[in-house]
Amino acid sequence: MSRHVLVVGGGLAGITAALRCADSGYEVTLVETRARLGGAASSFQRGDLDVDTGQHVFLRCYSAYAALLRRLGVLDKVRVQPRFRVPVLEPFRACSVLRRWDLPAPAHLAPALLGHPALTLRQRVNAARTGMRMRELDPEDPALDRISFGDWLRECGESARAVDALWALLSVAALNAAPDESSLALAATVFRTGLLDAADSGDIGVPLRPLAELHDGAAHRELASAGVRVLLRTKANSVLRDESGETGWRVPVRGRGGEEVLRADSVIVAVPHQHAGALLSARLLPAAAAWSGLSAAPIVNVHVRYDRPVLAEPFAAVLGSPVQWLFDRTSAAGVRRGQYLAISLSAAHEYVEQRTGELRALFLPALRDLLPRARRAEVQDFFVTREPRATFAQAPGTRDLRPGADTGLPGLVLAGAWTATGLPDTLEGAVRSGDQAARVVRATFDEARPAGLEVTR
Ligand SMILES: Cc1cc2nc3c(=O)[nH]c(=O)nc-3n(C[C@H](O)[C@H](O)[C@H](O)COP(=O)(O)OP(=O)(O)OC[C@H]3O[C@@H](n4cnc5c(N)ncnc54)[C@H](O)[C@@H]3O)c2cc1C
Structure with a gap:
């Protein structure tokens, strides 16, 4: 008799879990509130433009995410740079470049660090020492999650300038939080796995096509061929x-055909923690009451279309400006004339409530200060996308709030980048959580199976 698994949520965690469960021979249904798959990593149409819900990047060490893209047949629609290289722009100054060298880790970063033009010689030497101390940290040590990254950097003698020009440049984008608001355990995970432990792990990958092409269209095809029934515009009301x-398990849903109750042997709840807390009553799972402590942090993207090319790099990090990171979206968005840039603003608490006009008045002059060619270019379009709950707030003390996939209730399983993956809230974390959720389902079914009965594959 086939087992039925219901996956709630069609982000990367839900897509992965659904595919893995289908691989195990289970009958799988996936319900997703929205009209598209991909969750936080998707895109929409604005006139002739394909706009991502927010610029996404990934690292070469995101092996589970790469495996999902391969399975979806879209690995050729992303590009990983041959070696870590980040152009750094500052207003009215020539562009400098942080790059890795062809040396084993951690020496691969030494030339970049020791040549970093924004730091004094003393700050560079200290930063190299801090990097070595970082390599000694064990991200699994629960004590590290009680300390803020900012406090630890100060303890290492890092000056405010060094924090801004080096550590925060990378950590704010990776953790969607300022160093003082970031868990040291998660920061250590980012810097160790992404930069310090292996020479090529931090090479940066970017999508070459809109995220919907990677995570929506391709996922639909693969889920269909794996036999997964996908119900879009269908909201689970409770579990x-x-x-x-x-x-x-019973899951009342509201979909295009009205209300119905779906039944399953196992339910994988693969929705953000705020939604998961609402789906599962505290009586069913008392731990759910604590998840609200994970809170949320916003990401804002400011989109600008110019009549001509103004940025010569595919992306750049920015110092001394409200612009944090800048991406050339022209080709990925299907733009044929001019250039389309996206400014990605992490930990964007101060911007998320601001009106588009205010952001225009701030960011267009900032771009002119950074990009000489933008001073003469005509702005053809300007708009803003806001994701107030882009990630959970990756602050000290969150480790204990992130639940594992196994809820302890047979058949009720959690997935999502916010669960206890050991990673920050990322594409990689989402996919790994989906893999883990499917393993827990399989283990539960295998345990319940009478001895000698084979699972059909
Ligand atoms: C603007 C932005 C930029 C980001 N940049 C990066 C980056 O550069 N690199 C990186 O690695 N990560 C980045 N992230 C984080 C990354 O997108 C997420 O970690 C990841 O996509 C989360 O996947 P998920 O499947 O866990 O959750 P989600 O993608 O949130 O998927 C959950 C799904 O559940 C659905 N859902 C919710 N409630 C219900 C319900 N009741 N019934 C049915 N369906 C429901 C939602 O509609 C959603 O589709 C970014 C996120 C944002 C928002």
Whole structure:
């Protein structure tokens, strides 16, 4: 008799979990509130433009995410730079470049660090020492999650300038939080796995096509070929035990055909923590009450279309300006004339509530200060996308709030980048959580299986 698994949420965690469960021979249904798959990593149309919900980048060490892209047949629609290289722009100054050298880790970063023009010689030497201390940190040590990255950097003698010009340049984008608001454990994970432990792990990958092409269209095709039934525009209202004893779980949903109740032997809840907390009553899972402590942090993207090319690099980090990171979206968005740039603003608490006009008045002059060619270019379009709950707030003390996939209730399983993956809230974390959720489902079914009965594959 086939087991039925219901996956709630069609982000990368849900897509991965659904595919893995289908691989195990289970009958799988995936319900997603929105009209598209991909969750936080998707895109929409604005006139002739394909706009990502927010610029996404990934690292060469994101192996689970790369495996998902390969399976979806879209690995050729992303590009990983041959070696870590980040152009750094400052207003009215020539562009400098942080790059790795062809040396084993951690020496691969030494030339970049020791030549970093924004730091004094003393700050560079200290930063190299801090990098070595970082390599000694064990991200699994729970004590590290009680300390802020900012406090630790100060303890290492890092000056405010060094924090801004080096550490925060990378950590704010990676953790969507300022160093003082970031867990040291998560910062150590980012710097160790992304930069310090292996020479090529931090090479940066960017999508060459809109995210919807990677995570929506391609996922639909793969889920269909794996036999997964996908119900879009279908919202799960709650997850309840099935008292009839027929299956384990009951999920009332509201979809295009109205209200119905879906039944399943196992439910994988792969939605953001705020939604998961609302779906699961505190009576069913008392731990759910604590998830609100994970809070949320915003990301804002400012989009500008110019009548001509103004930025010569595919992306750049920025110092001394409200602009944090700048991406050339022209080709990925299908633009044929001029240049389309996206400014990605992480930990964007001060911008998320601001009106588009205010952001225009701030960011267009900032771009002119950074990009000489923008001073003569005509702005053809300007708009803003805001994601107030882009990630959970990756602050000290969050480790204990992130639940594992196994809820302890047979058949009820959690997935999502916010769960206890050991990683920050990322594409990689989402995919790994989906893999883990499917493993927990399989283990539960295998345990419940009478001895000698084979699972059909
Ligand atoms: C603007 C922005 C920029 C980012 N940049 C990066 C980056 O550069 N690199 C990186 O690695 N990560 C980045 N991230 C984080 C990354 O996108 C997420 O970690 C990842 O996509 C989360 O996937 P998920 O499947 O866990 O959750 P989600 O993508 O949030 O998917 C959850 C899904 O559940 C659905 N859902 C919710 N409630 C219900 C319900 N009741 N019934 C049915 N469906 C429901 C939602 O509609 C959603 O589709 C960024 C995020 C944002 C928002």
